[in-house]
Amino acid sequence: MHNRLVRVAMIVILLGVLAGCGDQRILEKQGFIYSIGYDWLAKGKSAEGSVPGNKVKKDQLSVTVWLPVVSAESGRQHPLILQTVASTGKEGRFRLAKQTELSLASGQMRTALFNLQLASRGIMPYLDGFMRDPAVSQRLKIVVVDGTANEMLKKEYPSHMNTGPYIDHLLEKEVMNNRVPESTLYSFMRDYMDDGVDSVAPIIKQQGTHIEASGIALFDGDRYISRIDSDQTLIFAFLKGSFKYGEINIDLADQERKGEKAMFSSLAGNSKVKIKTLPGERLYRADISIKIHGILLEYLGDLQLNMESDKERLEKAIAAHINNEAESMVKELQKLGVDSIGIGKHVRNSLSYKEWKNIDWKAVYSNMDIRCNTKVTIQSVGKFEK
Amino acid sequence: MSLLAKWLRPGKDNKNATHDAESIEQQALLEQYPTLKIMQDLFADCADLIHWSWPESQLDMLYFSHLAGNEEFAREISEPFRSIAPDEMEEVLSRSQYKPALDCRSASKGILDGNVCLFHKGSAYLVSVSLPETRSISQSETETSINGPHDGFVESVLINLSLIRRRIRSTRLKALKLQVGEVSKTDVYLLYIDGLANAENVQEMKKRIELVEIDVVHDGNMLVQLIDDHPNSVFPLFQTTERTDAIASKLAGGKIVVVMDGSPSAFSAPSSFFEFFASSDDYYQRWAIGTMTRMLRFIAFVITISFTALYVSVTTFHYEMIPEDLLITITQSRSRVPFPPLYEALLMEITIELLREAGARLPTKIGQTIGIVGGIVIGQAAVQAGLTSNILIIAVASSAIASFVIPSYVMSASIRLIRFGLLLMAGLLGNFGIVMAIAIIFIHLSGLTSLKSSYLTPVAPINLKDWLDIFIRAPFSWIQERPSQTRTPNKRKTRIKQ
Secondary structure, eight states, X not given: OHHHHHHHHHHHHHHHHHBTBSSOOOGGGEEEOOEEEEEEEOTTXXXXXXXXXXXXXXXXXXXXXXXXXXXXXXOOEEEEEEEEEESSHHXXXXXXXXXXXXXXXXXXXXXXXXXXXXXXXXXXXXXXXXXXXXXXXXXXXXXXXXXXXXXXXXXXXXXBSOHHHHHHHHHHHHHHTTSSOOOBHHHHHHHHHOSSOOOEEEEEEEETTEEEEEEEEEEETTEEEEEEEGXXXXXXXXXXXXXXXXXXXXXXXXXXXXXXXXXXXXXXXXXXEEEEEOSSTTOEEEEEEEEEEEEEEEEESSOOTTSHHHHHHHHHHHHHHHHHHHHHHHHHHHHHTOOOSOHHHHHHHHSOHXXXXXXXXXXXXXXXXXXXXXXXXXXXXXXXXX | OHHHHHHHSOOHHHHHHHHHHHHHHHHHHHHSXXXXXXXXXXXXXXXXXXXXXXXXXXXXXXXXXXXXXXXXXXXXXXXXXXXXXXXXXXXXXXXXXXXXXXXXXXXXXXXXXXXXXXXXTTEEEEEEOBOOOOOOOOOOSSSOOSXXXXXXXXXXXXXXXXXXXXXXXXXXXXXXXXXEOTTTOEEEEEEEETTTXXXXXXHHHHHHHHXXXXXXXXXXXXXXXXXXXXXXXXXXXXXXXXXXXXXXXXXXXXXXEEEETTOSOEEEESOOGGXXXXXXXXXXXXXXXXXXXXXXXXXXXXXHHXXXXXXXXXXXXXXXXXXXXXXXXXXXXXXXXXXXXXHHHHHHHHHHHHHHHHHHHSOHHHHHHHHHHHHHIIIIIHHHTTSSOHHHHHHHHHHHHHHHHSSOHHHHHHHHHHHHHHHHHHHHHTHHHHHHHHHHHHHHHHHOEETTEETTTTTTTTOHHXXXXXXXXXXXXXXXXXXXXXXOSOOBTTOOOO
C-alpha cells in the first residue's frame, strides 16, 4: 500500500511536470509550408534572394515557400512568402528557417512545384527528401511549373487571396475532370520505382491574372522529357485507364463535313490493353481498346441525331477521330521513349519474370506495334429531341 | 508518507481490543431480564424516550413517541388500557400482539424499532406501534424516465420491498434479511429469484455482506464500496439504481439485488461495464430507437474521454492531422492564447467541473444563475479575454455534455475522472499518450471482476448472444437468453423450472 501510493503520486506529479517537455510542436508556433517551389538558377543569371546585383556564380537553386500565417495581434490570416538561394533543397529549408520566427513545418505541405529547367535535370533529390520526412504527406502533389515557381507563388492574384490553396484546389478539380492525371508523391514514386511505367505530372502556367493547367509533363525516370498539351490531355486519360468524368470538344471538320463540331460530356469509360506475342523482330503487339460513353451536349452539323442511323454514324465519326488522336499520341510517346501509359506493365504481366528481365524494354517499346480501337456510345443527346 | 499509509490501513488489532472491552460490560447487562429500572438505565439521557405510568394498574411503558403512529398507538395502547380493571390486565396482555420480552437485548431493540415496552408486575411485553415517517413514492431525481414507470425507491426498505414484490409476484422471489453496521444495525435485504440466480453468487454476496465491519452504513452506494471486488478501482462494479423497473428486470435476468434500509439506491450484481450504458427507457421505445440511443451513449463515452485530449495532442504535437479547412480556424483561435494547449485545456476542464459541482449542490433557482453566469463567463468572456480558444470551448463543452448522456451517475463521474488522466497523457506524449492511456484503462478494466465474473462480459469472455441486449437493443423476440454473466442455471428466457 505504501509503495503503491508513493508510486501513484509520483506518476501523477511527473505527468503534470513533464507535460510540456519533449518534442512539442504547438500549433500557433508553426509555420505550415503550404506550397514549396524549386527553381533552377543557371550560372550567370541574377536572381532574387541573392545579394542584389550579384550574378549567380554557379548553378544554384532558388527555394520559395508559401505559407499561411495568423498574426497574434489581429487574429487575421495572411500569406507569407519566403525565398532563398541554396545549392541543395535541404540547405534551402535551413536558410528559409532563419527568416521567420515560426518553425517551418512540412506536415501540411500540399503542393511541391518544380520549374521546367529543374525538372529536366531530375527531381529525385527533392522527392527523396520528402520521402524521408515522415511528416510529409504521401498525398503531396508533384507539379511542374512552366515559368518559375517563385514568380507564381509571389504574384498576387486579384480573385484569390491565397495562392497556395488556389493552386491546390485548381489541380484537385482538374484531376477530377480527368484533364490532368493525379500525381501525388505516392503515385509519382510508385511509377518511378515500377519498371513498366513512367511517371507523369501536371504542368501549370501563370497566365496574366490566373493560373491554368496547361498540360501533362512526361518523365523519364525523374527527368522531364516532354509534354502533352492541354487539348490532348483527355486522350491521354482515355489511354491511361478507366475514367469517370470528363468533357471533350471534338472538331470533326474535314473535307466532307464542314464546320461539324461536337461537345461530348459526362464521359465515362475504360481502356483495356491486350498483349500479343509476335514472331520476328517486333516481339509484341499491344491492342488498346477504349470504350467511351457519354452525353452529347452540343452538336453543330447536318446529322439528325434522333435517327438511330445518324447517331451511329456520328458515334463512328467520333470514335475514328479519337482513335486517330490516340494512335498519334502513342506514336509520339514511343518516339520519345517514355512509357507514360504503362504498356510495360501489361507486357510484364504477360511474361515470366525471367523473360521480362531479359528483354531491353526501352528498345522493345519504341519499336512495338501499338494499336488503338475506340468504341463510342452516345447515351443521350440531351433533354429533348426534335 | 508512512503516517499516511498507516492512516489508510485500518489498525485491526486496536479496534478489536476496544470493541471487546466495551462489550463485556454491555453484554452482561443485555443478558438480564428486562425491568423498568434496567431499561431506564440503558436509555439514560435519552430525553425523547417517553415513560408513562399507571400506578393503580401497576403498568409502566417506555417508547419513542416519534416512532409511533397515532392510530396504531390508540389501537394497541390507549383503547385497551384506558378503562381497565387491574384484574383484567393479565387477560389483555396475553393477546397475541403483546409479545413477552425475555432479555434486555430484545427489549431495547424493540423500543428502537418502534415498539412500546410494557412492564407489568415484573414482566415485560413488546407491542408494535411503529409507523416511521417516510417520503412518499416519487420519481427518482437522478434517473428520470420519459416513457416508463415513474416510481422510484424511497428510504424505507419495507416500502421498497413492497414495490419490488408488486412487480414480481412470485413465490420464488426470495429475500434474505441481513444486518450491517455495528452501531447503526441497518437492515439489508438480499433478493434473488430462486432458480434463476446462481446459488454460489447468492452465498458469496451473503458472505460479503455479513463480513462488513463498519459502524454505520448510510446508503446503498456506500455499501457497494464495502463489498465489491476492487474497492480501489474508479469504476463502479455493482450497478446502483433507484428505479424499480430496472431492479425487477435485473432480478428476472438472474442477478442478485440488495436493498438497504435508509437508502433509495438498490444495487444489483454481478454487473458488467457495458450495463452502465443501458437505461430502462431503451426498452420502452421501438427497438430501432432504443438501439440508436444505446449506441449514442457509447459514442458519448468516446467523446467524453477523448475530445479534449485529442484537441491537446493535435494542437501540441500533431498539426499534420488537422484538415486544411480547419487549420487556419484553429490557428486563429489559438493565436491569442497565452498558455500551452494542455494548461489551457486543464483550466477549462476544471472550470466546467467547478460549475457542475456548484450547480449540483445548489437549489434549482440559484443553480440556474450559476449556469447562466458560468455559460457567459466560459462561453464568451474567456475567449474574448484571450484566455482560451473557441475550439477548445467546443471540445470541453461537448465532452461535458457527452458525459451527462451516460445514464448512470456513478459511471459518468468515474469517466469524468479518467478523462483527466487522458488529458495529461495527451499533453505529455500526444496521440501516443492517448493510446497508452486508453490501453491502460482497458488493461485495468479487463482485470476487474464483479462478483467474481469478468467486468468486461460479454466482450471478454466473448458472448455474441449477449451483445443483442448490450450494444444494441434487439427486438424482444431475438433476446432469448438471460445474460451469461449471471451464470444462471436457466439460460433460456420465459422458463423458470429446470
